[in-house]
Amino acid sequence: MSDSPLPLASALHTPVLSWYADNARTLPWREPDAGAWAVMVSEFMLQQTPVARVLPAYEAWMRRWPKPGDLAAEAPGEAVRAWDRLGYPRRALRLHAAATAIVELHGGEVPRDHAALLALPGVGTYTAAAIASFAYGQRHAVVDTNVRRVFARALAGLAQPSISPTAADQRLAVSALPDDEPTAARWAVATMELGALVCTARTPRCAECPIRSQCAWVLAGSPPYDGPPRKGQTYEGTDRQVRGRLLAVLRAAPGPVAKNALDACWPDQVQRERALDGLVADGLVDPFADNQYQLPQ
DNA sequence: CATCCGTGGGC
DNA sequence: TGCCCAAGGAT
Incomplete structure (x- = not known):
């Protein structure tokens, strides 16, 4: 093991939370009265689809199906149709199946329990933690590609995270979590937002970063990525x-x-x-x- | 663990 | 102009 300690994650809490307070985007699923269903719908849509393209589909979806039971009452094909061109339409089918399970198993309310969320179709480790944290304010490590990138740079000093999520990523995110529940929930959304707006994959805006003076990657001179090449996904003809x-x-x-x-x-x-x-x-x-x-x- | 699963926009 | 990437999940 190396003697050099990782930067103390707790030293990042205050600057990141303060940055988020000033720079968070206004998004409909973040409104105080949005509710867990809104968070859940947004999380499904945001699985591999950018915010800008999600917004119109999300608004139409929530107008049409304001509660899980409203969606469950319709044919799954209507969910696929309303999914429009968001991509990966199996997500629409899974969201419909999840709504049905919520009606049948949870009285029509999005469950609060992480394990119950994880059992829903289309809900994996990330989405379960995201709903529990964003909608219900619980303390969970919410580890998506943004968070993995922020931690890879700030804590591990690497230009990019590993190609696929690892148990180490999860452990790191758990260890960095603030102790108290409401702060942990704000930290989760704040680190994601930092990755989405500042600590971006291609051209990070380090000059605007609240933790640039503590970032292990910046302190190491921002060394380029030297891991295995990422396989570019071809699409044409597939x-x-x-x-x-x-x-x-x-x-x-x-x-x-x-x-x-x-x-x-x-x-x-x-x-x-x-x-x-x-x-x-x-x-x-x-x-x-x-x-x-x-x-x- | 690798692969499959859509779509479109930015650089 | 391509190429890279975008709040993953299931198998």
Whole structure:
């Protein structure tokens, strides 16, 4: 083990919390009266989709389904349709399934308990902690890609966090958590916001950073990333692109769609069939009558 | 643990 | 112009 101690995380609390008080974005799911369902919907939508693109879909969603029971009462296909072009539409299906579970198991109220949240479809370690912390003010390590990057730089002195989340990331975030519950909850959202606005992946705004004088990475001279190369995800020509095209047609249609309309989406029949079968297997598309398909009812 | 799963905007 | 990235989860 190294003799050099990590920077004391507690020394970061005050500057980060103070920075957040002055710089937090106004977002609808952060309004004091937003409620846990609003937080939950936003967290699902924000899984891999930027805030700017989430906002309009979020507003429409909350107007239409202000409570979990409102969503659960509708067909899952309506959730997929309202998901619009946020991407990864399985999230819409999972959010609908989670709403159904909330009605059936929790009286229609988003549960407060971390384990109960984790048991919901589409809720993993991060989202469970985020809901418990942001909506209910509990003390949890909320470890997303922003937080992992902030800690990688400020505490570990690395330009970028590991490619995939590790147990070490989680332990580090737990150890950095302020002791008392309300402060821990503010710390969680503040560190995420710092990563989103200042300690960004590509061009960090270190001049604006409240902890630049304590940041291990800055103090080390901001050394460049030297880890394994990140695999750039290709998209053109993948099944994902084909699935996206097929689902776009089905979302736009008010009802069932003839198969020949779907055939026009993609020239390669083998890939097209595979993509369609995959959508059906995922529950995103239902076969209907003969040679017709629709969003799940 | 690696891979799959959409979409679009910024640099 | 591409390439990188964006509040992950499930398998």
